[in-house]
Amino acid sequence: MSELVDKQRAAVAEMGDTFSPKRDHHVHPPHLAHHFDTPEQQFSSGKLGMWAFLATELLMFGGLFCAYGVYRHNHPEVFMYAHHYLSTFWGAVNTVILISSSFTMAWGVRCAQLGETRKLVILLALTLLGGFGFMIIKGIEYAEKYQHDVWIGAGNMYHKNYHGDHLPQEPPANQPDPTMDLSGQRAEGEPFASPAAEARGAVGGAGMAFEAGRPVPHDPNLPSPAAEGPQRLRRFGPEWIDPHAGTGDEARIRPTQVIPAGLAPDVVHQHEMELAYAQLPEFERDRISTFFSIYFVMTGLHGIHVLVGMGLIAWVLFRAWGGEFGPAYFAPVDLVGLYWHLVDLIWIFLFPLLYLIH
Amino acid sequence: MADPIQAVPTPGSGAHAHGGESHIASDPHHVHVVPMKILVGVFALLLVLTVLTVAVTMVDFGRTANVWLALGIAVAKAAAVALYFMHLRWDSPFNGLILISALFFVALFIGVVVLDAKEYYINYQPPITQSPQ
Numbered sequence: 462m463s464e465l466v467d468k469q470r471a472a473v474a475e476m477g478d479t480f481s482p483k484r485d486h487h488v489h490p491p492h493l494a495h496h497f498d499t500p501e502q503q504f505s506s507g508k509l510g511m512w513a514f515l516a517t518e519l520l521m522f523g524g525l526f527c528a529y530g531v532y533r534h535n536h537p538e539v540f541m542y543a544h545h546y547l548s549t550f551w552g553a554v555n556t557v558i559l560i561s562s563s564f565t566m567a568w569g570v571r572c573a574q575l576g577e578t579r580k581l582v583i584l585l586a587l588t589l590l591g592g593f594g595f596m597i598i599k600g601i602e603y604a605e606k607y608q609h610d611v612w613i614g615a616g617n618m619y620h621k622n623y624h625g626d627h628l629p630q631e632p633p634a635n636q637p638d639p640t641m642d643l644s645g646q647r648a649e650g651e652p653f654a655s656p657a658a659e660a661r662g663a664v665g666g667a668g669m670a671f672e673a674g675r676p677v678p679h680d681p682n683l684p685s686p687a688a689e690g691p692q693r694l695r696r697f698g699p700e701w702i703d704p705h706a707g708t709g710d711e712a713r714i715r716p717t718q719v720i721p722a723g724l725a726p727d728v729v730h731q732h733e734m735e736l737a738y739a740q741l742p743e744f745e746r747d748r749i750s751t752f753f754s755i756y757f758v759m760t761g762l763h764g765i766h767v768l769v770g771m772g773l774i775a776w777v778l779f780r781a782w783g784g785e786f787g788p789a790y791f792a793p794v795d796l797v798g799l800y801w802h803l804v805d806l807i808w809i810f811l812f813p814l815l816y817l818i819h
Numbered sequence: 820m821a822d823p824i825q826a827v828p829t830p831g832s833g834a835h836a837h838g839g840e841s842h843i844a845s846d847p848h849h850v851h852v853v854p855m856k857i858l859v860g861v862f863a864l865l866l867v868l869t870v871l872t873v874a875v876t877m878v879d880f881g882r883t884a885n886v887w888l889a890l891g892i893a894v895a896k897a898a899a900v901a902l903y904f905m906h907l908r909w910d911s912p913f914n915g916l917i918l919i920s921a922l923f924f925v926a927l928f929i930g931v932v933v934l935d936a937k938e939y940y941i942n943y944q945p946p947i948t949q950s951p952q
Contacts, residue, residue: 516921523925564862813889817876
C-alpha cells in the first residue's frame with residue numbers, strides 16, 4: 462500500500478500545479494487514464510466493469526428464457542409442432558459460424574497481446590465476416606417465415622387476428638361462406654392440395670366440421686360449412702384439410718391415408734404437418750403463434766446483439782489497423798471479445814432450445 | 820522488454836498465477852496469453868459438441884431426458900467458452916463470481932416462476948371452442 466502512496470505522492474509532486482495542462486499527459490503511459498495507478502489496475506477495472514455489464518445482459522436474456530421455460534413446460538406439444546418451421550440446417554450452420562468467429566476473436570486477442578498487428582487485423586476481419594454470415598442466414602430464415610405467414614403477431618397464420626393478407630388462396634368473392642374454400646377450379650390451381658383434395662373427396666367424410674380453422678372468422682349469418690359440397694376444404698395451419706373428415710380418431714388417421722405416393726418431399730412434409738396439426742388438442746392450436754413470438758423476440762434480441770458486436774468489432778478493427786494495440790494496451794480488443802463471446806454463449810443455448818426440440 | 824509469452828503458465832500451474840495484489844504494480848507487459856493449443860482445442864471441442872447436440876436430437880431418450888441432454892451439452896459448451904475464450908480460468912476469481920451470481924439469479928427467477936406456473940396449471944382449463952353451427 463505504501464508503495465502506491467509513494468507513487469501517487471511522486472506523481473503529485475511532478476505535476477506541480479493541480480490545474481496545469483500537463484496533468485493529463487504526465488507520468489502515465491499513453492493509454493493510462495490519470496485516475497488509475499497502473500495499466501494493470503486500469504485493465505482489471507475495465508474488465509470488471511465489462512463483466513458487470515455482461516451480467517446485466519444475462520439477466521435481460523434470463524427473462525426471455527424464463528418465458529420460454531414456462532411456455533414450453535405448459536405446452537410441450539405446441540413446441541414439438543411449431544419447431545418444424547425452423548430449419549435445423551441453417552441453425553446448425555449459424556452455430557458453427559458463431560463458434561468459428563468466437564475462435565478467431567479469441568485468437569485475435571492473443572495476437573493483440575503479442576503485438577502481431579497484421580494477424581490481429583486479419584482475425585478481426587474474419588470475425589466481422591462471421592457476423593455478416595450469421596446475419597445473412599438469419600435474414601434468409603426470417604424472409605422465409607415472412608413469406609410463409611409464420612411471422613410476428615397477426616402476420617402469423619396461427620394468430621387469432623390473422624387477416625390472411627398474404628395467403629396464396631383467398632376465398633372467391635362470390636362465395637358467401639367466410640371459411641376458406643378450396644373447391645372446383647381453385648383446388649386444381651393449388652399445387653400442394655389438389656392431389657390430396659381429390660383423395661380426400663374420394664374417401665368421403667363423417668359430415669362433422671373439423672374445428673381446426675385458423676384462420677376462419679365465422680359469421681353466424683352465413684351458411685354453415687356442412688351445407689357445402691363434400692369437396693370443401695378448410696384452411697388450417699400449413700395446408701388444407703377436409704372439414705368432413707370427422708373428429709377424434711378418424712380425423713387423426715385420415716391425413717396419412719390421403720398422402721399420395723410419389724409426392725415431392727416438401728409436399729410430404731406438408732402432409733406430415735397436417736397430421737401433426739390434427740393431433741394437436743384444439744385448445745393448443747391457438748397457442749402456436751406464441752411459439753413464434755418467443756422465437757422472434759429471442760432471436761431478434763440476439764440478432765441486435767450480433768449487430769452491436771459487429772459495430773464494436775469494426776471499431777476495434779479500425780483502431781488495430783492504425784497499430785494502436787500491443788502488449789502494453791489491448792483492453793478494447795479483449796473487452797469487445799468478451800461481448801462477442803457472450804453473444805456466442807447465448808446462441809449456444811438458443812440453438813438447441815428453439816431448433817432442436819425432440 | 821519482457822517477453823509476454825513467458826507469462827503463459829504451464830498447464831496445471833494454477834489459475835491464480837495472476838490473481839491478487841502481486842502484480843498490481845508490475846510491468847505493463849505482464850499479461851496472460853492463452854496458448855494456441857488451448858484455443859484450437861476448445862474450438863474443436865465446441866464443433867464436436869455442436870455435432871453431438873444435433874445428433875442426440877435424432878435419438879429418442881424420452882421428452883424430458885432429451886431436454887436435459889441438450890441443456891447439458893449447451894452448458895458444457897458455454898463453460899468452455901467462458902473459461903477459455905473469455906479467459907475466466909486465468910482471470911481474477913471476482914469476474915467469475917459476477918458471472919455465477921448472474922446465473923444464480925436467472926436460475927432463481929426461472930425456478931420460482933416455473934413453480935408458480937405449475938400451481939396454475941392444475942386449474943388450467945382448455946377454452947371452450949364454439950361450433951360455427
